[in-house]
Amino acid sequence: xxxxxxxxxxxxxxxxxxxxxxxxxxxxxxxxxxxxxxxxxxxxxxxxxxxxxxxxxxxxxxxxxxxxxxxxxxxxxxxxxxxxxxxxxxxxxxxxxxxxxxxxxxxxxxxxxxxxxxxxxxxxxxxxxxxxxxxxxxxxxxxxxxxxxxxxxxxxxxxxxxxxxxxxxxxxxxxxxxxxxxxxxxxxxxxxxxx
Amino acid sequence: xxxxxxxxxxxxxxxxxxxxxxxxxxxxxxxxxxxxxxxxxxxxxxxxxxxxxxxxxxxxxxxxxxxxxxxxxxxxxxxxxxxxxxxxxxxxxxxxxxxxxxxxxxxxxxxxxxxxxxxxxxxxxxxxxxxxxxxxxxxxxxxxxxxxxxxxxxxxxxxxxxxxxxxxxxxxxxxxxxxxxxxxxxxxxxxxxxxxxxxxxxxxxxxxxxxxxxxxxxxxxxxxxxxxxxxxxxxxxxxxxxxxxxxxxxxxxxxxxxxxxxxxxxxxxxxxxxxxxxxxxxxxxxxxxxxxxxxxxxxxxxxxxxxxxxxxxxxxxxxxxxxxxxxxxxxxxxxxxxxxxxxx
Numbered sequence: 001x002x003x004x005x006x007x008x009x010x011x012x013x014x015x016x017x018x019x020x021x022x023x024x025x026x027x028x029x030x031x032x033x034x035x036x037x038x039x040x041x042x043x044x045x046x047x048x049x050x051x052x053x054x055x056x057x058x059x060x061x062x063x064x065x066x067x068x069x070x071x072x073x074x075x076x077x078x079x080x081x082x083x084x085x086x087x088x089x090x091x092x093x094x095x096x097x098x099x100x101x102x103x104x105x106x107x108x109x110x111x112x113x114x115x116x117x118x119x120x121x122x123x124x125x126x127x128x129x130x131x132x133x134x135x136x137x138x139x140x141x142x143x144x145x146x147x148x149x150x151x152x153x154x155x156x157x158x159x160x161x162x163x164x165x166x167x168x169x170x171x172x173x174x175x176x177x178x179x180x181x182x183x184x185x186x187x188x189x190x191x192x193x194x195x
Numbered sequence: 196x197x198x199x200x201x202x203x204x205x206x207x208x209x210x211x212x213x214x215x216x217x218x219x220x221x222x223x224x225x226x227x228x229x230x231x232x233x234x235x236x237x238x239x240x241x242x243x244x245x246x247x248x249x250x251x252x253x254x255x256x257x258x259x260x261x262x263x264x265x266x267x268x269x270x271x272x273x274x275x276x277x278x279x280x281x282x283x284x285x286x287x288x289x290x291x292x293x294x295x296x297x298x299x300x301x302x303x304x305x306x307x308x309x310x311x312x313x314x315x316x317x318x319x320x321x322x323x324x325x326x327x328x329x330x331x332x333x334x335x336x337x338x339x340x341x342x343x344x345x346x347x348x349x350x351x352x353x354x355x356x357x358x359x360x361x362x363x364x365x366x367x368x369x370x371x372x373x374x375x376x377x378x379x380x381x382x383x384x385x386x387x388x389x390x391x392x393x394x395x396x397x398x399x400x401x402x403x404x405x406x407x408x409x410x411x412x413x414x415x416x417x418x419x420x421x422x423x424x425x426x427x428x429x430x431x432x433x434x435x436x437x438x439x440x441x442x443x444x445x446x447x448x449x450x451x452x453x454x455x456x457x458x459x460x461x462x463x464x465x466x467x468x469x470x471x472x473x474x475x476x477x478x479x480x481x482x483x484x485x486x487x488x489x490x491x492x493x494x495x496x497x498x499x500x501x502x503x504x505x506x507x508x509x510x511x512x513x514x515x516x517x518x519x520x521x522x523x524x525x526x527x528x529x530x531x532x533x534x535x536x537x538x539x
Contacts, residue, residue: 015228022224027212030220035206040375042212047220051227092380093206119205122198141202169198176198 004067008060018057021067022050028068029075032143037082038089045082049075064152072143073153076135083131093123118176125175129168136161137168275466279483282468282500283461287454289503295450296534303342303352305535306446309476310337312358313525314372331368332519334526336361342538343391343447347403351391352538357382364518385539400445411451413458420459429489432463436485440496440508446530453505460496469511473497476529480506486513492525505530 004021011018029049034042052074053060053067060070079086096116126134132154139150147165151158274280298304311334335358342352360372391398410416417435424434439456442448448456460466465485473482475497484495491513497506507529515521 016225018228019221019224022221026217026220030212030216031209034209034212039209039212043216043220046212046216047223050220050224054224054227088382088384091384092382118201122201122205137202141199172198172202176201 003065005060005062005065008057008067009062011054011057015054018050018054021053021071025068025071026050028143029071032072032138033075033079035142036079036138037086041079041082041085045075045078048078052078066149068143069145069149069152072139072145072149073155076139076153079135080131087127090123090127094120094127096120096123121175122172125172128171128175133164133168133171136164137172140165273464275461275463275483276468279467280461282481282483282498283457283466286498286500286503287457287461289501290450290454290457293450293503296532298343298345298534300345301536302345303535303538304345304447305533306341306343306530307533308339308341308444308446308528308530310339310528311335311362311524311526312337313519314358314360314375331371332364332517332525333360333368333372334362335359335372340539341446342535343400348390350387350389350538351393351398353384353386353388353393354539355382355384355386357384364520364523368518401442401447406447406449406452409452409455411455413455413462416455417459417462429487432465433485433487433494435463436460436466436494436496440494443496443505444508444528444530446532454503457498457503469493469495473506473509475507475509475527478506478529482509484511 002020004024007017007020007024011021026046030042030046033045037045049071053071056074060067064070096119126138129137135154136150139145139153140147143153145153147158147161150161150165154161275283296304313332313334336356337358338356340352340354344351358376360369360376363369363372386393391400410419420435420438421431424438425431439460443453443456460483463485466483467485468481469484470482473480473495478497478499480497480499482495482497484493486493493511493513495509495511497508498504499506507527509527510525512519512523512525513521516525519525
C-alpha cells in the first residue's frame with residue numbers, strides 16, 4: 001500500500017507525484033477550512049496549503065505515514081490570516097438564536113431546544129476560547145486528529161494538547177449544558193465561561 | 196448529547212466543494228511544481244483590488260534613490276498640471292480659512308462614510324473545462340460611522356453596515372454576489388473600543404500626535420510622504436497621491452494639514468484635473484487625479500472648490516477589466532464629519 005510518506009518521497013525525484021497527495025486530501029482540507037472560515041477563505045487556504053506543503057516537502061517526517069497532521073498544521077497556520085472572517089462568522093452564529101450567547105436563563109434556552117440554538121451556543125463558547133484552544137478543539141472535533149496528530153500539527157507537546165482540550169471542553173460543556181441529556185447538570189448554576 | 200457531539204454537528208452542512216475549485220487548486224499546484232509546464236494561471240484577486248506590484252521602472256528608481264541617499268524627491272521631477280495646481284491651491288487657501296468643528300469635552304467627532312469596494316470572484320466559464328475560469332466583478336457598499344471621543348483614550352464606536360453588493364457589472368456577477376452575500380449573511384457590526392483599538396488591534400487611525408507631527412510646508416510634507424511610501428504601490432507618485440487620499444478620508448485631518456496636503460498633491464507629477472463636474476454620492480466637486488500607467492487605474496480626489504472640503508475619493512478603471520467596462524468607477528469613499536454629544 002502506498003503511504004503518504006511514499007508519495008512525498010517519490011515527489012522528491014518526480015515532483016508531479018505530489019499531486020497524488022492533493023487529490024487525496026484537498027477536499028478534506030477545504031471542508032475543514034470552510035467550516036472554520038467560510039467557503040471563500042477555504043478556497044484560498046486549500047490551494048495555499050498544498051503550495052506550502054510542496055515547498056516544504058523535505059521537512060515532512062518520513063517516519064510518519066500519515067500526512068494529515070502535517071497538512072492540517074499548515075492549514076491551521078494559514079487560517080490565522082482569516083481570523084476576522086472566522087470571528088465574524090462565529091459572532092453571527094452565536095447571535096442566530098436571537099440572543100447573545102448561552103449566558104441566559106437555562107429555562108428559556110431549554111424551551112427552544114433545537115439545532116440552531118445549540119449551534120449558536122457552541123459558537124458563543126468557541127468565541128470565548130483562546131485562539132490556541134479553539135484551534136486545538138476544532139482539530140480534534142472537525143479534523144478528527146488524534147492527540148498525537150494535534151501535537152504534530154500545532155508543534156506543541158502532547159501534554160499541552162491535553163490541557164488545551166480539557167479547558168476547551170469544559171467551556172463547551174458549560175455552554176452545552178441546557179442541551180445535554182443530563183438534566184441534573186443542566187439545572188445547575190455554573191460559572192460563566194465567557195472571556 | 197455531549198458537547199463534542201454538538202460541536203461535531205455544528206457547521207456540518209457545508210456544501211460539497213465544487214470541482215472547479217478543486218481543479219483551480221490543482222492547477223496552482225501544478226504551476227508551482229513546473230512553472231513553465233502549464234499555462235500560467237492568474238491568481239485571482241478576491242477582495243477589493245489591491246495593487247502591490249511595483250513596475251521595474253519604479254524598482255529601479257527606488258533603488259537609485261535609496262542607494263544615492265536622495266531625500267528631497269519633491270519638486271525637481273515636475274508637478275501637477277497648472278490647472279490642477281490652481282484648484283488644489285485654491286482649495287488649500289479655502290481650507291485654511293475653515294474653522295474645524297470643535298469637539299468639546301464629552302463630545303464626539305462623528306465621521307460618516309459611504310464606501311464602495313470592488314469584489315472580484317473567479318467563476319468557471321460556460322465551457323466548464325479545467326482552467327477556463329473567468330472573473331466576475333461587482334461593487335459592495337458599506338456605510339460606516341465612527342464616533343471619536345474628544346479624549347481619544349475614551350471609548351470609540353464604529354458602526355458598520357457590512358458589505359452589501361450594490362453595483363453589478365454583469366448578470367453573472369449579480370448572481371454570484373447575491374449568492375455569496377447569502378452565504379456570508381449579515382456582517383453588520385457595532386463595535387466599541389477604548390482608544391480606537393477595534394478588533395483588539397491598535398488603532399489604525401492617525402493619532403493627534405502623528406497629525407501634529409506632519410510638516411505644514413507642502414514640499415517637506417511631500418518629501419516625507421515619498422519616504423514613507425517608498426517601494427509601495429505601482430509608482431512613487433501614484434502611491435504618494437493614494438497616501439494623501441487615504442489620510443484625507445479618515446476625516447480626522449485638521450484644516451491646516453488638509454491645506455498642506457492639497458498643496459503637496461499639487462506638487463506631484465502627473466496630477467491633473469480629471470473631471471470638472473464630478474458627482475459622488477450626490478455631492479459635486481472637482482476631481483483631481485492621476486493615472487497609474489501600469490494598471491490604467493486613475494486615483495481621484497474630489498474637492499468642493501467653494502469650501503475646500505474633501506467630498507471623497509474614487510478609483511476609475513480606464514480600461515476594461517474582466518466584466519468591468521472602461522471608464523467605470525471601481526471604488527469610492529465619501530465622508531462627512533459632524534460633532535455629536537453622545538454615543539449611539
